[in-house]
Amino acid sequence: MAKNKFICDCNVLHQESIDFIETNMLTHQEITDVSNLFKIIGDPTRLKILWVIKEKEVCVCDICNLMDMSKSAISHQLAVLRASNLVTFYKEGKSVFYKLADGHIEKLIDICREHIKE
Amino acid sequence: MAKNKFICDCNVLHQESIDFIETNMLTHQEITDVSNLFKIIGDPTRLKILWVIKEKEVCVCDICNLMDMSKSAISHQLAVLRASNLVTFYKEGKSVFYKLADGHIEKLIDICREHIKE
DNA sequence: TTGACAGTTGAATAAATGTTCAACTATAAT
DNA sequence: ATTATAGTTGAACATTTATTCAACTGTCAA
Numbered sequence: 581m582a583k584n585k586f587i588c589d590c591n592v593l594h595q596e597s598i599d600f601i602e603t604n605m606l607t608h609q610e611i612t613d614v615s616n617l618f619k620i621i622g623d624p625t626r627l628k629i630l631w632v633i634k635e636k637e638v639c640v641c642d643i644c645n646l647m648d649m650s651k652s653a654i655s656h657q658l659a660v661l662r663a664s665n666l667v668t669f670y671k672e673g674k675s676v677f678y679k680l681a682d683g684h685i686e687k688l689i690d691i692c693r694e695h696i697k698e
Numbered sequence: 699m700a701k702n703k704f705i706c707d708c709n710v711l712h713q714e715s716i717d718f719i720e721t722n723m724l725t726h727q728e729i730t731d732v733s734n735l736f737k738i739i740g741d742p743t744r745l746k747i748l749w750v751i752k753e754k755e756v757c758v759c760d761i762c763n764l765m766d767m768s769k770s771a772i773s774h775q776l777a778v779l780r781a782s783n784l785v786t787f788y789k790e791g792k793s794v795f796y797k798l799a800d801g802h803i804e805k806l807i808d809i810c811r812e813h814i815k816e
Numbered sequence: 817t818t819g820a821c822a823g824t825t826g827a828a829t830a831a832a833t834g835t836t837c838a839a840c841t842a843t844a845a846t
Numbered sequence: 847a848t849t850a851t852a853g854t855t856g857a858a859c860a861t862t863t864a865t866t867c868a869a870c871t872g873t874c875a876a
Contacts, residue, residue, distance in 0.1 A: 590759035590769070590822070598760055601753045605764075606746070614811060615742040622737030624729050625834080631729075635719045640853060641708030642716055646723075651708070653835055655854055674843050674852045684809060691805055693732060708852070743864080758823060771865055773824055792822045792873050 620664050621688065625649070626657050629678075630685055633667065639675040738782050739806065743767070744775050747796075748803055751785065757793040 606614070621627055625647070632638060632646055644654050658678060661667045666685060669678045680686065724732070739745055743765070750756060750764055762772050776796060779785045784803060787796045798804070 590762060593763060594760050597754050597756050598764055601750055601764055604753055606749055611742050611746055614807060615740050615745045618736050619740030622733050622740040624733040627733045628729055631724055632719055635722055636715050638715050642712055644708060645711060646716055646719055687809055689732060691802060
């Protein structure tokens with residue numbers, strides 16, 4: 581049924597389509613989770629970080645040098661990646677080494693590159 | 699070689715790591731393209747629209763009703779999706795029907811849902 | 817041709833976000 | 847102990863971005 585008489589003033593409703601789609605719709609939580617993950621990868625700085633640590637475990641210093649960015653900027657984005665469990669890390673002396681949490685992100689990036697090519 | 703003496707003041711450099719990573723690094727253009735695509739899917743409204751039209755070709759009215767949002771808001775986001783060639787559309791009378799441009803996005807969403815489950 | 821409606825668009829507003837700066841913690845070396 | 851350095855963090859600032867509002871186009875019906 582039309583839920584939003586107050587927001588949308590349309591009369592053209594394809595009820596069967598709407599019902600069918602509503603049956604297969606993602607939950608609000610799923611939409612939130614999935615879009616949040618994409619949003620995180622949807623920033624060039626974070627994407628580049630992920631790409632860098634996908635190749636090798638590297639310390640924050642190395643990331644800064646590879647990306648020509650300040651330690652602070654990198655560290656802030658690493659905090660975002662940590663909060664989303666996309667990366668793990670271990671300390672060694674004064675350095676902190678980061679690596680990808682799992683292979684899903686790699687897969688995501690590859691599929692996306694395929695798409696771009698077309 | 700260290701490129702940013704001015705930005706990062708680190709001394710701990712793992713040169714072999716840096717060289718190896720730089721060899722396999724994505725180009726600036728690739729980083730931009732890929733992150734732009736992810737950013738577009740990384741918005742809950744756009745993600746939901748994509749999910750909706752993945753199931754069936756529907757008109758803007760139907761999308762509005764399914765999502766409880768105004769025609770203007772939906773139309774603005776459809777414009778973004780059009781600009782990125784993620785959707786195609788055809789007109790039928792006063793209505794405009796949208797559908798997914800290809801199956802890549804579906805694949806992306808599925809992989810992402812897998813990731814979320816863990 | 818007039819009125820009604822599906823959809824688009826530009827400007828304005830409010831909210832979210834990325835980087836910088838400065839202060840801080842923790843580890844290592846002298 | 848003191849100093850230097852790798853890394854983190856909070857506040858401030860500037861930029862981006864999503865939605866609303868109002869005006870507009872184009873199609874259909876009377």
